[in-house]
């Protein structure tokens with residue numbers, strides 16, 4: 001049934017508009033080592049005839065761009081002036097960039113595309129970066145506390161005398177190579193495309209009418225990496241690497257809401273990442289916009305209420321169940337794609353992984369990255385109101401302090417993910 005439908009839509013496409021709608025479209029060869037043969041992702045609207053991807057740049061902000069255009073404040077023909085926008089540090093290329101299976105949700109050539117695609121820029125293609133790199137200083141109260149407590153010391157290099165931490169930060173917009181994603185999820189591409197089309201309310205009909213377009217820029221949030229130390233050291237397995245892969249929790253991360261351990265764990269990861277960089281290693285915090293286990297804040301707050309109002313009060317025993325009752329699943333983050341951001345930096349070995357999540361751990365080692373130590377949050381950093389979360393983790397057999405040997409990790413470490 002599914003195959004029949006796919007074939008039918010493919011036939012309609014071939015018979016009607018494939019070469020009429022996008023006659024200047026460059027065919028993409030995902031993973032090809034030669035950028036010119038790989039070709040740039042072109043999803044801008046200034047010349048629809050040149051598009052070779054579904055969707056639009058800027059993730060969820062494409063909707064706000066549309067509002068700017070609708071209100072007459074933004075010209076739909078505007079092209080970005082990329083002069084002086086390039087990365088201040090060299091990142092890649094890494095072997096992972098040219099493996100069509102390692103990175104299926106990030107476009108490594110979306111970083112400074114001017115360097116890879118001059119020929120196509122010169123021909124007038126409106127190619128836009130999907131990755132940007134810049135440098136900044138972080139001023140964080142918990143880090144100031146760590147310095148005052150003597151756990152960290154300013155060194156003038158990573159941590160300045162005024163307690164600022166120097167970082168390189170990398171913004172990564174989603175660029176989804178649909179055949180690679182289907183393979184990783186173990187579903188056929190046609191089924192994946194049809195469900196994405198249906199569940200987004202038919203937002204992008206090309207998901208089902210243009211099976212020849214293999215890349216989709218989904219209207220979702222981006223990912224940000226904060227790097228402590230030299231970004232080029234991330235790909236050197238001999239240099240100690242401390243890494244936290246953190247899923248957004250706005251309530252805790254930004255507002256200090258005390259029902260979970262998200263901000264304390266994030267701050268502990270930053271402290272350790274900075275400390276590792278000071279010792280000659282390197283640290284990275286990757287921040288994924290997957291609020292409330294990627295179920296969103298409305299679902300999350302509904303589940304909080306349901307937990308607190310149930311008979312007997314909030315308890316570890318029903319922690320997962322209440323979310324599942326409200327949302328339909330207990331978790332929708334799909335960590336299968338999370339390691340793609342690590343492969344952007346050529347990471348092959350993580351010495352200290354700050355995560356108690358087995359789903360994250362399994363995804364990382366399953367993608368070919370070695371993990372030496374897993375670091376859990378110290379007890380003194382757990383807020384009182386987050387005890388239910390921690391008890392639920394314990395009850396689910398969630399804690400894993402010893403990293404299994406490479407190759408046996410997937411079978412050996414099994415558990416639920418609630419981080």
Ligand SMILES: [Zn+2]
Nearest residue numbers: 249252260262
């Ligand atoms: Zn949280």
